[in-house]
Amino acid sequence: MKKINEIFYSLQGEGYYTGTPAVFVRFSGCNLNCDFCDTEHLSGVFMSDNEILTEITQYPTRHIVLTGGEPTLQIDVSFMQMLKEDGWYIQIETNGTLTSGLSIADRWADWVTCSPKKNCIREKANELKVVYIGQDMSQYDSFVCDVRSLQPCSMLNTQEVIDYIKKHPQWRLSLQTHKMLDIR
Numbered sequence: 001m002k003k004i005n006e007i008f009y010s011l012q013g014e015g016y017y018t019g020t021p022a023v024f025v026r027f028s029g030c031n032l033n034c035d036f037c038d039t040e041h042l043s044g045v046f047m048s049d050n051e052i053l054t055e056i057t058q059y060p061t062r063h064i065v066l067t068g069g070e071p072t073l074q075i076d077v078s079f080m081q082m083l084k085e086d087g088w089y090i091q092i093e094t095n096g097t098l099t100s101g102l103s104i105a106d107r108w109a110d111w112v113t114c115s116p117k118k119n120c121i122r123e124k125a126n127e128l129k130v131v132y133i134g135q136d137m138s139q140y141d142s143f144v145c146d147v148r149s150l151q152p153c154s155m156l157n158t159q160e161v162i163d164y165i166k167k168h169p170q171w172r173l174s175l176q177t178h179k180m181l182d183i184r
């Protein structure tokens with residue numbers, strides 16, 4: 001059983017796949033408690049893998065976003081295998097802090113988006129998606145990835161992020177477009 005906070009169909013609001021229709025599975029619970037976290041993820045109901053599959057397959061896409069909370073606390077091989085056998089393109093949003101989640105995500109996900117938090121142990125991903133809170137950005141220099149996305153925190157410091165990116169063009173802007181559009 002997995003503890004699930006919510007399952008919904010929307011557009012990917014952030015990062016490289018912004019605008020892509022996707023089913024979101026938000027796993028309940030996290031190993032961190034970031035000050036700026038914009039998500040209520042503690043509540044949830046227990047669902048079997050088959051119940052999750054029944055819920056997600058009612059939508060006309062096969063792009064899934066595993067998020068949370070921290071999805072790497074709960075994903076396992078049989079869950080990921082089930083999704084691949086059903087033809088899903090699996091994107092995972094992770095804080096990059098858990099060794100347990102590293103191997104499963106890297107082996108089974110088609111796209112790993114790492115939004116590194118303190119004690120991040122992940123050193124590579126498809127996408128590095130940093131929430132900008134004025135931190136020392138040199139800590140990300142050695143991170144290996146295809147895309148470096150920089151995201152304003154709670155849409156409050158967008159101009160500062162734009163200014164930073166114009167000076168450091170290896171980064172690209174990630175806006176939380178679902179919040180701008182007032183969709184989920």
Ligand SMILES: C[S@@+](CC[C@H](N)C(=O)[O-])C[C@H]1O[C@@H](n2cnc3c(N)ncnc32)[C@H](O)[C@@H]1O
Pocket residue numbers: 030036037038039067068069070071093094095114115129131151152153154155176
């Ligand atoms: C709620 S987290 C869940 C996945 C995972 N725990 C993580 O942190 O990557 C989903 C995404 O929202 C971002 N996020 C959380 N709070 C935010 C905020 N106030 N402003 C901008 N992005 C935020 C996270 O950094 C992460 O990229």
Ligand SMILES: Nc1nc2[nH]cc(C(=O)O)c2c(=O)[nH]1
Pocket residue numbers: 010011012013014024039067068093178183184
């Ligand atoms: N539309 C939409 N896109 C998202 N991309 C990442 C999200 C998340 O909370 O992980 C999220 C979310 O909550 N909604």
Ligand code: SF4
Pocket residue numbers: 030031032033034037038039041068069070095117
């Ligand atoms: S790691 Fe992600 S879900 Fe957990 S508290 Fe931080 S932003 Fe929220």
Ligand SMILES: [Mg+2]
Pocket residue numbers: 038039
């Ligand atoms: Mg969100």
